[in-house]
Structure formats: structure tokens, C-alpha cells
Amino acid sequence: MHNEQWPTSLGPIICVVGARPNFMKMAPILRAFRSHRPPLPTLLLHTGQHYDQDMNDRLFVDLRLPHPDVNLEVGSATHAVQTAEVMRRFEPVLDAHKPSCVLVVGDVNSTLACSLVCAKRGVPVVHVEAGLRSYDRAMPEEINRVLTDQIADRLYTTERSAHANLAREGIADERIRFVGNVMIDSLLANRELARPAAKTLQLAGFDPAIVDQAQGYGVVTLHRPSNVDQKESLQPLLTVLREVSERLPLVFALHPRTRANVMRFGLGELLDSERVVLLPPQGYLEMLGLLMGAKLVLSDSGGLQEETTALGVPCLTMRENTERPITVEQGTNTLVGANSDAIRRGVDEILSGAGKSGRVPEFWDGRAAERIAADLCQWLITRHARQHS
Numbered sequence: 362m363h364n365e366q367w368p369t370s371l372g373p374i375i376c377v378v379g380a381r382p383n384f385m386k387m388a389p390i391l392r393a394f395r396s397h398r399p400p401l402p403t404l405l406l407h408t409g410q411h412y413d414q415d416m417n418d419r420l421f422v423d424l425r426l427p428h429p430d431v432n433l434e435v436g437s438a439t440h441a442v443q444t445a446e447v448m449r450r451f452e453p454v455l456d457a458h459k460p461s462c463v464l465v466v467g468d469v470n471s472t473l474a475c476s477l478v479c480a481k482r483g484v485p486v487v488h489v490e491a492g493l494r495s496y497d498r499a500m501p502e503e504i505n506r507v508l509t510d511q512i513a514d515r516l517y518t519t520e521r522s523a524h525a526n527l528a529r530e531g532i533a534d535e536r537i538r539f540v541g542n543v544m545i546d547s548l549l550a551n552r553e554l555a556r557p558a559a560k561t562l563q564l565a566g567f568d569p570a571i572v573d574q575a576q577g578y579g580v581v582t583l584h585r586p587s588n589v590d591q592k593e594s595l596q597p598l599l600t601v602l603r604e605v606s607e608r609l610p611l612v613f614a615l616h617p618r619t620r621a622n623v624m625r626f627g628l629g630e631l632l633d634s635e636r637v638v639l640l641p642p643q644g645y646l647e648m649l650g651l652l653m654g655a656k657l658v659l660s661d662s663g664g665l666q667e668e669t670t671a672l673g674v675p676c677l678t679m680r681e682n683t684e685r686p687i688t689v690e691q692g693t694n695t696l697v698g699a700n701s702d703a704i705r706r707g708v709d710e711i712l713s714g715a716g717k718s719g720r721v722p723e724f725w726d727g728r729a730a731e732r733i734a735a736d737l738c739q740w741l742i743t744r745h746a747r748q749h750s
């Protein structure tokens with residue numbers, strides 16, 4: 362495909378981001394599109410789903426993401442309203458820019474909303490991180506994944522199991538390409554720039570010695586509605602985390618949803634300990650530094666399951682299922698659910714040196730975005746030629 366020209370009548374690729382986990386996936390894609398020959402013209406669109414300094418601005422800086430060309434500024438609302446607002450505001454962008462396709466990543470509300478608009482307007486949808494399934498329809502992200510994949514014209518997968526999931530849903534093989542994991546592209550590109558954990562604590566006004574002790578420290582994140590939206594789920598989780606902290610100091614980066622619920626349910630006392638460091642949502646380089654130095658990670662995040670696998674850091678995932686089974690089969694991830702005993706057992710194992718060491722999955726090699734650029738360029742140009750012949 363080298364030396365091929367990008368046809369002048371072929372519009373830009375609109376690259377959509379909306380929420381925090383999208384940013385680390387899009388950064389390497391934009392870089393790969395720019396350095397591809399021919400370069401692939403892009404337009405970066407932010408839906409504004411995540412908007413504040415901690416959830417948005419710092420990550421843009423850390424990941425060296427360009428300023429979005431378009432920002433829909435939808436902000437927070439119920440899922441239905443948020444999805445509807447993105448759709449309403451996205452449609453005129455298609456008219457104004459006549460894109461060759463729209464590229465969406467991951468599984469957030471913005472991913473589905475933009476895909477739906479494209480489907481109605483006959484604009485091709487490209488889905489990066491396609492085919493992941495938790496088979497838990499109570500997760501809003503699962504609905505977003507299933508529906509986006511049904512609509513998508515080109516589907517790029519991070520692990521081979523995703524292809525089987527898509528095949529089961531009737532998606533034709535020729536639409537699917539296994540390219541690897543763009544989030545790991547970001548991780549590998551930024552490893553050297555990561556901010557050491559002690560420095561992060563110091564800058565946040567905490568004693569850096571907490572993470573420098575021989576015993577090490579754990580990193581915690583928690584934000585999934587099923588874990589944090591009811592007092593009955595959140596309280597036992599915080600109780601067991603407090604217990605874990607007696608053995609291993611914990612650094613807890615609090616998502617705004619979780620912080621609000623901790624206050625609302627009056628659970629602040631459970632986190633009030635010298636051995637629990639409460640931080641706001643972290644920048645990318647701070648989080649990477651925290652993960653790289655951690656003895657273990659306790660989280661309900663999607664992305665952290667993969668990042669810990671790539672780094673070889675044991676991860677206990679506080680969910681009953683995962684859409685990223687390779688992190689359990691090959692990586693360092695263990696599902697512990699919201700079960701206090703399973704969490705205690707998992708921590709015991711890791712602290713006694715019996716945690717999983719795992720290996721890095723196929724194609725999690727820092728070159729996934731390059732593979733996407735090469736394939737997408739060829740696909741778009743061939744498609745365009747066919748339509749104009």
C-alpha cells in the first residue's frame with residue numbers, strides 16, 4: 362500500500378473519544394495515522410462525556426493528544442440522555458465534514474451513540490477493541506459493545522477470543538481483523554515517562570515513604586455502578602479494602618462517581634486511615650507509575666486488567682466476569698467478584714509470593730495502531746475505488 366495516494370475525494374477519518382478509557386486508545390491510533398504513508402487525514406472529535414480536569418485535561422496532556430477539532434460538550438446525564446445528546450449533536454458533524462468513515466474505540470456511551478448515527482446515515486463505522494464480551498447484559502458497556510459491533514463495518518480485535526464472540530453473533534469473518542491492543546501501544550510508548558509513585562504521593566501532599574517501604578503497596582480503583590451505586594455493595598467492599606490496608610498500604614484513586622457515593626452513604630470513615638492514601642483520578646503518567654511499582658492492584662476497571670497483564674503486576678478484579686478473558690488465561694488477572702473472602706484469599710496468595718506472573722498476550726507489542734493504519738488505508742481506498750468504478 363506504500364506510495365498509494367489518498368484520493369482527494371475521500372473524506373477524513375473522524376476519530377471519536379468521549380470518556381477517559383478512550384484517550385489512551387486513540388493517542389497511538391492518531392500517531393500511526395499521521396506517520397502512515399500515505400498519511401491518513403483525521404479529525405478528532407470529543408463528545409465531552411468526560412470533561413473535568415482530572416478525568417480529561419490531564420490525560421490529553423500526558424498522552425500528547427491534539428486538541429479536539431470538534432467538542433460536542435455533552436457532559437453528564439442519565440445514560441439515555443447522554444447517548445441521545447451525543448447523537449443529536451454528532452449528526453451535523455457528519456454533514457459538515459463528509460468523513461470516509463468514523464472510528465470509535467472501546468465501549469462507552471459515546472462509542473455506541475456515534476456508531477448509531479453513522480448507521481442511520483450510511484457512514485462506515487470502524488470499531489477498535491471489537492468483540493469483547495462479559496456476557497453480562499446488566500453492564501451498560503456490554504450493551505454498547507454488542508450493538509456497536511453489529512453496526513460496525515470494520516472490526517479490530519485485541520485477542521483471538523473476540524473473533525469467536527463476533528462469529529457467534531453472525532458477524533462475517535471478512536469484517537474482522539486481529540491487530541492487538543492499542544492500549545498497550547500507549548503503555549509501551551509511555552513507560553519511560555511514567556512518574557514514580559513516591560513522587561506522585563509527595564506532590565499530592567502525602568508522605569512518600571508509604572510507597573517506599575519494603576512491603577510495597579497496592580493500587581485501588583473502583584467505579585462500576587454495580588459496585589458503587591448501592592450502599593449494600595459499596596460498604597462491604599470498602600470494609601475489606603480497609604482490612605487489606607492493615608497488611609499492605611493502599612493508594613486509592615477515587616472516581617468522581619465513587620467519591621460522591623462514599624459521601625452520600627456516609628462511608629468516609631472506612632477510608633479514614635493513614636494506610637489508605639486517597640487521591641483524585643490520576644493522570645496517565647501518574648497512574649502508570651503507580652501501577653509499575655505496585656505489589657498488587659485491586660480494581661473493577663476494564664483497562665487495568667490489561668495494563669497489569671502487560672506489566673506483569675498481579676491484579677484482583679472485583680467483578681464476577683470479564684470481557685477480557687485473556688488477562689485471566691494468560692495474564693496476571695484473577696476475578697474475585699465482590700466477595701470479601703475471595704478478595705482476602707487473593708491478597709494472601711499474592712503477598713505470600715504465590716500470585717500469578719503471567720505472560721504478555723500475542724500482538725500486545727506496541728504495534729497494534731500501525732496494523733490498523735495499514736489495514737484501514739487499504740480497505741478505504743479499495744472501497745472507494747469500487748464505488749467509483
Ligand code: UD1
Nearest residue numbers: 380381382410411412413416437469470471501502617618
Ligand atoms: C464511564 C464509562 C465506563 C468507563 C468509565 C471510566 C459508560 C457507560 N461508562 O463511566 O465504561 O470505565 O467512564 O471513567 O460510558 N463525572 C465527573 N467528571 C467527569 C466525568 C464524569 O465528575 O469528567 C461524574 C459525572 O457527573 C457522573 C459520574 O462521574 O456522575 C459518572 O460519569 P459517566 O460518564 O456517566 O460514567 P462513568 O461512570 O465515568
